[in-house]
Amino acid sequence: xxxxxxxxxxxxxxxxxxxxxxxxxxxxxxxxxxxxxxxxxxxxxxxxxxxxxxxxxxxxxxxxxxxxxxxxxxxxxxxxxxxxxxxxxxxxxxxxxxxxxxxxxxxxxxxxxxxxxxxxxxxxxxxxxxxxxxxxxxxxxxxxxxxxxxxxxxxxxxxxxxxxxxxxxxxxxxxxxxxxxxxxxxxxxxxxxxxxxxxxxxxxxxxxxxxxxxxxxxxxxxxxxxxxxxxxxxxxxxxxxxxxxxxxxxxxxxxxxxxxxxxxxxxxxxxxxxxxxxxxxxxxxxxxxxxxxxxxxxxxxxxxxxxxxxxxxxxx
Ligand code: G3H
Ligand code: 13P
Ligand code: ZN
Numbered sequence: 001x002x003x004x005x006x007x008x009x010x011x012x013x014x015x016x017x018x019x020x021x022x023x024x025x026x027x028x029x030x031x032x033x034x035x036x037x038x039x040x041x042x043x044x045x046x047x048x049x050x051x052x053x054x055x056x057x058x059x060x061x062x063x064x065x066x067x068x069x070x071x072x073x074x075x076x077x078x079x080x081x082x083x084x085x086x087x088x089x090x091x092x093x094x095x096x097x098x099x100x101x102x103x104x105x106x107x108x109x110x111x112x113x114x115x116x117x118x119x120x121x122x123x124x125x126x127x128x129x130x131x132x133x134x135x136x137x138x139x140x141x142x143x144x145x146x147x148x149x150x151x152x153x154x155x156x157x158x159x160x161x162x163x164x165x166x167x168x169x170x171x172x173x174x175x176x177x178x179x180x181x182x183x184x185x186x187x188x189x190x191x192x193x194x195x196x197x198x199x200x201x202x203x204x205x206x207x208x209x210x211x212x213x214x215x216x217x218x219x220x221x222x223x224x225x226x227x228x229x230x231x232x233x234x235x236x237x238x239x240x241x242x243x244x245x246x247x248x249x250x251x252x253x254x255x256x257x258x259x260x261x262x263x264x265x266x267x268x269x270x271x272x273x274x275x276x277x278x279x280x281x282x283x284x285x286x287x288x289x290x291x292x293x294x295x296x297x298x299x300x301x302x303x304x305x306x307x308x309x310x311x312x313x314x315x316x
Contacts, residue, residue, distance in 0.1 A: 001075045001316065003066070005100045005131045009044045009077060009315040010175065010211040010255040016314070018307030019214075019250035022046035023299060024083060024260035026053045028065055029267065029288050033295030035069040038076060040296075043303045044315035045076060046101070046256065048083040051090060059097065077315045081133070083258070091121045095130045103177070107135040111163070118171035126172070133256070134173035136164055139215055140183025152190050154181050161202035168207055175211040175256060178203060180249075182216035186225070186238040186261050195245050197252070204253030211255035218261035219243050219305075221298075224269045231272035243305045250306045257306055266294040 009020050023034045025047050038045040047069070049062055066080055081101040082094040091102045104121040106114040118134040125132045137159030140148045149157050159178040168176055181195040182188060203212060220240025228235055246257060274287040281287060303309040 001070070001077065003070065003080050003098070003100045004077045004316075005129065006046065006079045006081070006175065006211075006256065007131060009046075009079070012044075012311065012314050013250075013255040013308065014209060014211055014253065016307075016311070017251040018311060019254050019257045020044055020046055020308055020315075021299065021302050021306050022048045022081060022083075022213075022256050022258045023263060024048050024050060024053065024258075025062060025065070026057055029292040030263060030295060031062075031065045031069060033263070033292045034299050035073055035076075035078075037296045037299035037303065038078075038312075039073050041300055041303045041309040042076075042312045043308045043310070044078075044312050046079045046081050048081040048258070049099075050083040051085065053083075063097065075316060076312050085121075088117060088120050088124075091132075092124055095125050095128050099130060101131045101133065103133040103135070104173075105135045105177070107138060107177075111167075115167060115171045118167075118173050122172040122174075131174040132172075133175045133177060133213055134167070134171055135177040135215075136167050137179025139177075139179050140188065141185040141216060148183060151183050151187055154179065154183055155194070155196065158196050158199050159203065161199060161206055164203045165206040168210060175213050176203075177213040177215050180214065182214060182241055184216045184261070186218070186220050186235060186240070186265070188216060188218075188220070188241060189239045193239060193242055193245065195241065195249065197248065200249060200252050200254060207253070210253065212253045213256040213258065214246075214249055214254045215258045217241055217246055217257045218259050218265075219246065220261060220265065224262075224265040227269035228265065228272055231269075231276040233268070233272060246305050247307065257302075259302055262298055262302070263295050266298040267291040270294045
């Protein structure tokens with residue numbers, strides 16, 4: 001089936017108390033690992049491409065890989081999403097390139113500017129049957145060249161629920177990424193992992209039926225960090241969002257959960273392991289292959305955490 005927007009999958013996710021996994025793609029191994037997992041689990045899927053991914057891989061190559069994925073995955077509902085678009089122009093280009101969903105992340109601008117830029121993108125995208133994710137509040141960690149707030153400070157920059165309700169009405173966005181204590185990357189909390197479920201709940205109550213998005217939702221599994229460190233890596237004091245917290249949010253108004261770091265960890269751990277155990281190996285297929293298999297396994301695990309495994313049929 002052709003690419004879909006997120007409209008139907010979000011409606012089903014909201015009503016059914018699950019969330020859709022949105023996985024970042026940068027190359028063929030990531031694409032194949034993710035799509036194979038979704039096929040095996042019969043899960044709806046969001047493939048997301050960041051500005052950095054567009055530059056790294058050349059968006060034409062990624063688009064061609066997505067076309068292959070569509071052909072290869074039968075009638076799996078798949079959306080192609082721009083992750084963290086920061087200007088009208090990049091969103092416009094993606095709409096014209098056939099993306100079915102774009103994110104305009106204007107959260108670092110003053111409130112009124114965030115609204116007007118989001119509205120400008122929404123007006124253009126909606127004319128072209130493309131849906132729009134916006135962001136309000138400040139996440140932690142680093143995304144592209146924008147440095148978010150520090151892990152210690154995320155709880156002081158949460159999305160204001162009343163502002164969120166006003167923002168959604170005035171900006172005409174179709175979903176909203178909220179700051180609820182998560183950060184991008186592998187160092188999300190200094191001590192105790194904690195999410196502001198009260199913020200999610202309050203926004204959910206003020207905007208019934210409206211889909212929320214949770215960025216920075218990797219759980220940074222210890223076994224992969226341990227493998228990386230065992231085989232020469234240096235990643236001390238990592239901390240992710242516990243999987244039970246992700247499951248809890250997925251049962252609330254959160255309909256889209258963004259995961260990138262966990263896939264990076266899976267790929268890196270396996271490559272390091274091969275390099276360390278077989279130092280004479282120089283065939284990329286012999287280290288990227290195990291990496292791809294680990295990505296697939298990781299995504300399958302996530303689809304169960306989010307509750308969207310087996311939900312492809314109702315999202316079509
Ligand atoms: O939110 C950021 C995503 O993890 C994408 O990362 O901008 O390095 O591709 P990237
Ligand atoms: P993680 O760094 O937790 O995987 O978050 C990814 C993300 O939010 C992409 O937009
Ligand atoms: Zn993000």
